[in-house]
Amino acid sequence: MEQATIKTPQPPYYTVVFSAQMSERTDGYEDMAMRMVELASGQPGFLGIETAQNPNGSSITVSYWVDEESIRNWKKNVEHQEAQRTGRAEFYQNYTVRVGRIDRDYGFDASA
Amino acid sequence: MEQATIKTPQPPYYTVVFSAQMSERTDGYEDMAMRMVELASGQPGFLGIETAQNPNGSSITVSYWVDEESIRNWKKNVEHQEAQRTGRAEFYQNYTVRVGRIDRDYGFDASA
Numbered sequence: 001m002e003q004a005t006i007k008t009p010q011p012p013y014y015t016v017v018f019s020a021q022m023s024e025r026t027d028g029y030e031d032m033a034m035r036m037v038e039l040a041s042g043q044p045g046f047l048g049i050e051t052a053q054n055p056n057g058s059s060i061t062v063s064y065w066v067d068e069e070s071i072r073n074w075k076k077n078v079e080h081q082e083a084q085r086t087g088r089a090e091f092y093q094n095y096t097v098r099v100g101r102i103d104r105d106y107g108f109d110a111s112a
Numbered sequence: 113m114e115q116a117t118i119k120t121p122q123p124p125y126y127t128v129v130f131s132a133q134m135s136e137r138t139d140g141y142e143d144m145a146m147r148m149v150e151l152a153s154g155q156p157g158f159l160g161i162e163t164a165q166n167p168n169g170s171s172i173t174v175s176y177w178v179d180e181e182s183i184r185n186w187k188k189n190v191e192h193q194e195a196q197r198t199g200r201a202e203f204y205q206n207y208t209v210r211v212g213r214i215d216r217d218y219g220f221d222a223s224a
Contacts, residue, residue, distance in 0.1 A: 093222050100212050101212050105210040107208040111205070
């Protein structure tokens with residue numbers, strides 16, 4: 001998953017900014033990350049997800065949601081909770097999750 | 113700049129999520145990007161910035177600010193405006209800027 005530019009509907013909508021630093025151990029990480037993107041995409045209220053990862057193992061993943069309830073439900077999803085535990089135990093040195101609301105957006109497209 | 117995990121104060125605070133796809137041309141981009149991070153860091157109300165770039169040239173940069181006025185002032189900064197023009201003319205195939213407010217955050221640190 002190397003997609004960092006998606007379309008979203010008119011604001012307002014809600015966002016989760018997940019900023020992380022990987023630990024040394026990365027076996028199985030990519031599979032888990034791809035599965036989480038697939039799982040998130042099927043959740044009620046999901047609008048899209050963007051992710052970028054630096055060569056040094058730091059990464060930013062931003063997901064967009066219709067409302068805060070959708071975000072809370074996603075956090076509580078059983079398979080996602082298992083992945084969160086695995087992430088803390090094996091894959092992440094540290095991370096920060098920031099939840100908020102997008103109020104306005106604008107963009108540029110050279111091909112438009 | 114490959115820093116994707118910074119410390120921020122207690123929410124609420126404001127954020128700009130800049131998601132971009134580079135064009136083919138990248139000469140001079142890294143210098144400009146580093147200069148913009150340096151310039152942003154000196155602006156009133158700046159709290160921090162995180163960025164990650166994929167090998168395919170898509171990237172996410174998230175900056176954090178005390179209030180919306182700080183974000184508006186940063187957008188209007190003369191040197192930043194020149195960089196925005198250069199970015200559209202030379203470096204970016206497309207981008208989206210999303211502005212919003214972070215209401216809560218939490219994190220994990222294996223070394224804590």
